Amino acid sequence: MGSKFHAFMFPWFAFGHMTAFMHLANKLAEKGHKITFLLPKKALKQLEPLNLFPNRIFFHTITIPSVDGLPPGAETTADIPITLGSFLASAMDRTRDQVEKAVIIGKPDLIFFDFSPWIPEIAREYGAKSVHYATVSAACVAISFVPGRSPDELALPPPGYPSSKVLLRGQETNSLSFLSYPFGDGTTFYERIMTGLANCDVISIRTCQEMEGKFCDFVESKFKRKALLTGPMLPEPDKGLPLEDQWAHWLSQFEPRSVVYCALGSQIVLEKEQFQELCLGMELTGLPFLVAVKPPKGSSTIQEALPEGFEERVKGRGVVWGGWVQQPLILAHPSTGCFVSHCGFGSMWESLVNDCQIVFVPHLGEQILNTRLMSDELEISVEVKREETGWFxxxxxxxxxxxxxxxDSELGNLVRRNHAKWKESLVRTGLLSGYADRYVEALETLV
Structure with a gap:
């Protein structure tokens, strides 16, 4: 048994990132390690219920400074449109003094981070090791973040990129243009992540060798260091709260595997026309459905944005909900048969370890790469075809x-078979716990 360590966690202020770090914190705490989790005050309410070890995981709230361009009171990506992410990155950088003060007092052995490239400097100064924890796919890291690329090369696969179907097609190379966007004061998104990857002591990726081995090997060869893999790092379904009565009761009305559940993540806010097209597409399936998305732009509620006559037509079989839902528990419910998702990496793993069919509607570069991995490379999902407008x-x-x-669908049966095969290998063979155990052992020897 290795020595017990104290780890700090400082993820990007987005719930997909904070939740992924929280699952990792629980795994480290389960093995007896102490965690200090740094996060904005507003995020505490949503993260606290996920803390399975309150005697070992301690939250340390950070005050988000005001930044010109950032709406007052905005603390996470859930508070802003995607276009304002650069201002939130600037605000994150301006919390450096608070983070440094906490490190001086807490004396951590390890500091986990993702979007704050200055963490390795603080770690070195105070005798800690820095761990860059990538919560995206290894394929995404491999195609997006390779040292020494010029801005005009960022939309192309890097030299030596593994033979793979995980590539952007045609006009979609524009989806990687976000890499050259400003992201914080005087830096681009690519430079921010690359600096962290190049200067950290350990690269760590939330994936497994069985699915993404060739991409992990490529990342190791480019950064000249071992990438430690955590596995999917998902919470155990039997821990935490049961599914809320409202949804347990509603879902139970329907036949097994008949309900379509659709969610597009905490960052995506649709245009009203796109939102209405989504609702009408769900109606057109003729199947029962639950859509959990934010109200579209310009609308304060879901109800005011729904297509005319929609509620009456889908009464009894369709619900569009603007609030938060317990996604893993809805996916695990016997009535849920299909998951329509944006293919954020957390949602991708949640879909893999459940039995429902998978349909992806990716929005951003990372989500498109995740979708290619699932739909083209592994053939366990279907991607919705887009119109020339870029929407569906x-x-x-x-x-x-x-x-x-x-x-009776040939495609449906193919993805169902492949999905079942992957789920079997991920869930039933101790693969997940094996990854977590080896990962924690590697960290113990590191400190």
């Missing part, structure tokens, strides 16, 4: 859903 039609959405839900 109600017909393409309902067509994709029906193609996987139809019992």
């Amino acid at each position: 039609s109600k017909e393409s959405l309902s067509g994709a859903i029906r193609s996987v839900m139809d019992k």
Whole structure:
């Protein structure tokens, strides 16, 4: 048994990142290690219920400074449109003094981070090791973050990139243009992440060798160091709260595997027309459905934005909900048969370890790469075809859903078989716990 360590965690102020770090914190705490989790005050309410070891995981709240361009009171990506992310990155950088003060007092052995490239400097100064924890796929790291690329090369696969179907097609190379966008004061998104990867003591990726081995090997060869893999690092379903009565009761009305559940993550706010097309596409499937998305731009509630007559037509079989839901528990419910998602990496893993069919509607570069990994490389999901406008039609959405839900569909049967095979290997063979155990052992020897 290795020595017990004290780890600090300082993830990007987005719930997909903070939640992924929280699952890792629980795993480290389960092995007897102490964690100090740094986060904005507003995020505490949503993260606290996920803390399974309150005697070992301690929250340290950070005050988010005001930044010109950042709306007053904004503390996480859930408070702002994606276009204002650069201002939030500036605010994160301006918390450096607070983080440094906490490190001086807490004396951590390890500091986990992702979007704050100055953490390795603080870690070195105070005798800690820095761990860059990538909560995106290894394929995404491999294609997006390779040292020494010029801005005009960022939309292309890097030299030596593994033979793979995980590539952007045609006009979608624009989806990687976000790498050259300003992200914080005087830095681009690419420079921010690259600096952290190049200067940290340990690169750590939330994935497994079985699925992404060639991408992990490529990352190791480019950064000349070992990448420690955590495995999917998902919470155990039997821990925590049960599914809320409202949803348990609603879902239980329907046949097993008949309900379509759709969620697009905490960052995506649709245009009203896109939102309405999404609702109409779900209606067109003829299946029961639950859509959990934020109200679209310009609307304060879901109800005011729904298509005319929609509520009456889908009464009893369709719900559009603007609030937070317990996604892992909804996916695990016997009535849920299909998951329509943006393919954020957390949602991707949650879909893999459940039995429902998978349909992806990716928005951002990382999500498109995750979708390619799942739909083209592993053939366990279907991607909704887009129109020339870059959005999808109600017909393409309902067509994709029906193609996987139809019992006689060749495509549906192919992805169902492949999904079952991957789920089997991920869930039933101790693979997940094996990764977590080896990962924690590697960290123990590191300190």
